[in-house]
Amino acid sequence: MFGEFWHYFSVNKGAVIGLFVFALLILIAIFAPLLAPHSPDDQFRDFFLTPPAWQEGGNAQFLLGTDAVGRDMLSRLIYGSRFSLAIGFVVVTTALISGVILGLLAGYCRGWVDTLIMRIMDIILAFPSLLLALVLVAVLGPGLVNAMIAIAFVLQPHFARLTRAAVMAEKTREYVVSAKVAGASHLRLMLVTILPNCIAPLIVQATLSFSNAILEAAALGFLGMGAQPPTPEWGTMLAEAREFILRAWWVVTFPGLAILITVFAINLIGDGLRDALDPKLKRS
Secondary structure (H helix, E strand, O other): OHHHHHHHHHHOHHHHHHHHHHHHHHHHHHOHHHHOOOOOOOOOOOOOOOOOOOOOOOEOOEOOOEOOOOOEHHHHHHHHHHHHHHHHHHHHHHHHHHHHHHHHHHHHHOHHHHHHHHHHHHHHHHOOHHHHHHHHHHHHOOOHHHHHHHHHHHHHHHHHHHHHHHHHHHHOOHHHHHHHHOOOOHHHHHHHHHHHHHHHHHHHHHHHHHHHHHHHHHHHHHOOOOOOOOOOOHHHHHHHOHHHOOOOOHHHHHHHHHHHHHHHHHHHHHHHHHHHHOHHHHHO
16 A cells, blocks of 8 residues: 555655655654754854855855854754744644644534534634634733644634545445444444545645645744744744844845745645545556
């Protein structure tokens, strides 16, 4: 099965490149203490807004320059990968689990349970995701944990609706009817019989939601409602650098590029997973 999956996945060269970049980011996050030349919070007071090493006035000690309080940009970007990837994993896992549970109940039970759950999901989807996350963080209080809770809440309806649709399609198939006739309990039918056959679209959605989580966490950090200084989260780094856009281009450019590259790589992986897991695309 893995060989077949890799065959269809590797046909998409962009997905392979995205997977390589994402794996590299994970390694950077894991080995951040070994790779970072300095601590992300160390302040070198003789090197405020030092340009990158290759630019006039740069210093070889700070390859990508320093920020407004003399902290090494490269070290903060490396440690920032930990926060951004952790946000993606935590948010997607939380949204996936809660969304799948609600989608399973809605698709399997139908009736008033389905109506109640789906109307709540529709209300959540009626609001712009960033605006709703911003309101939730304002209620819960600024901070990285509250930002992750808010983003997971906003992304949850996508998993719930996708799971509901897949469960409704699988529920009437012969193997489910056979299991029901054989005496399988409702819990077993949902978790063991139906759910494994709904995994493929959920994996693709989880990949795309991973990039959305990173983007929205960066946006909340930029607005001052996510990770708080001096946390080296990429969105927070952008917020701290706003007033120096014209004077020191590097303090804005490098965190922005880090977000761009990470999100782009994850989206490429999502396209490859869709190609590899969708039976219709396989036949074509």
